[in-house]
Amino acid sequence: GAGVSQSPSNKVTEKGKDVELRCDPISGHTALYWYRQSLGQGLEFLIYFQGNSAPDKSGLPSDRFSAERTGGSVSTLTIQRTQQEDSAVYLCASSLSSSTDTQYFGPGTRLTVL
Amino acid sequence: GENVEQHPSTLSVQEGDSAVIKCTYSDSASNYFPWYKQELGKGPQLIIDIRSNVGEKKDQRIAVTLNKTAKHFSLHITETQPEDSAVYFCAASRINTDKLIFGTGTRLQVFP
Numbered sequence: 001g002a003g004v005s006q007s008p009s010n011k012v013t014e015k016g017k018d019v020e021l022r023c024d025p026i027s028g029h030t031a032l033y034w035y036r037q038s039l040g041q042g043l044e045f046l047i048y049f050q051g052n053s054a055p056d057k058s059g060l061p062s063d064r065f066s067a068e069r070t071g072g073s074v075s076t077l078t079i080q081r082t083q084q085e086d087s088a089v090y091l092c093a094s095s096l097s098s099s100t101d102t103q104y105f106g107p108g109t110r111l112t113v114l
Numbered sequence: 115g116e117n118v119e120q121h122p123s124t125l126s127v128q129e130g131d132s133a134v135i136k137c138t139y140s141d142s143a144s145n146y147f148p149w150y151k152q153e154l155g156k157g158p159q160l161i162i163d164i165r166s167n168v169g170e171k172k173d174q175r176i177a178v179t180l181n182k183t184a185k186h187f188s189l190h191i192t193e194t195q196p197e198d199s200a201v202y203f204c205a206a207s208r209i210n211t212d213k214l215i216f217g218t219g220t221r222l223q224v225f226p
Contacts, residue, residue, distance in 0.1 A: 004157070033214075042120075042203060042218040043158070056213065091157055100146045100165075100209050105157030 002026070004106035006092050012112045013082055021077045021109045025094030032075050033103060034067055035091045043091065049075065050098070082113045116141045118206050120217025127194050128225055135220045137204035138186040144206040147187045148214070149178060152201045161202075162189070194224045 005024045013019050025032050034046040045059040049069040060066070064082075069075040079086055089110050093103040117140040127133050139147075145166035150158035164171045164178045164187065171178050175194075180187040187206075191198055201221050205214040 035216075040219075043205075043214075043216040045213050045215070048213060059213075093157075098209075100207060102148070102160050102163070103214065105150075105159065107155070107157050 004092055004094055004104050006090075006106040006109050008109060009107065010110045010112075012114065014114050015084060016081055018078065018080045019082055019111065021079075021090050021111070023075045023077070023092030023094075023106060025073065025075070025092070026104055027073075028096070029094035029104075030072065030097050031095045031101070031103075032069055033093045033095075034075070034077050035093065036061075037089045037091055037108070039088070046077070046090075079111075082111075084113050087111055087113045116144075116206070116215045118204060118215045118217045120204050120220060122220060123218065124221045124223070126223045126225065129194060129196060131194055133191045133194050133198070133222055133224075135189045135202055135204070135222075136186060137188070137206075137217050138184075139206040139215070140185070141206065141208065141215075142185065143208045144185075145209055146207050147178070147180060148205050149189050150203045150205065150216075152203065152219075154200075158203055191222075194222075196224050196226050198222060199224045 030051045032049045035043040048056040064080045067077045089108040091108045093105045095101040095103045120137045148163035151161045152158040177190040201219045204217040207214045
């Protein structure tokens, strides 16, 4: 079946502009996660959605970052007034119901802020 | 806060040799430990996981061991092949919390 998809695969933007990154999780998965992976680094947790519960936003690095998940499916990560340090690969993952279920990752969106 | 340390950061082995990657975690309540493999340009993919009620799990050439007392767990790859070359990440979480804490990754290179 279809895996997690993300779009765009690459995004180049100018400093100060806003960007939106999209994630389509696996159908039927109630849990959705966003991570950030800087060059040569590990995965940094950003935000977690589980069903209709309030999202866990504890990993968002600043108030320029926000995310929403409409209808319990597609999620959008928005970065406002982008900075050069926001350049990274943004990965989305989904799981059946919790982090102890296997998390399936998408291919990521590579964001470059000039 | 919760922390997972991973060593080594890079590892080079000859084809056919074994590779071992080690991780330690700080949260004693952690009880789920997955390992992910990430190939260039792709998202991480789960290769094996272990829960705290067992000390070892094996799947063909891959095995993971867990020492809860010492708070460390290890990935063992035997009879390495060039296609094993990738970045490997360990992670830890507690059941009923919904966040995986990842290690910083190990770049494994298997030379033919």
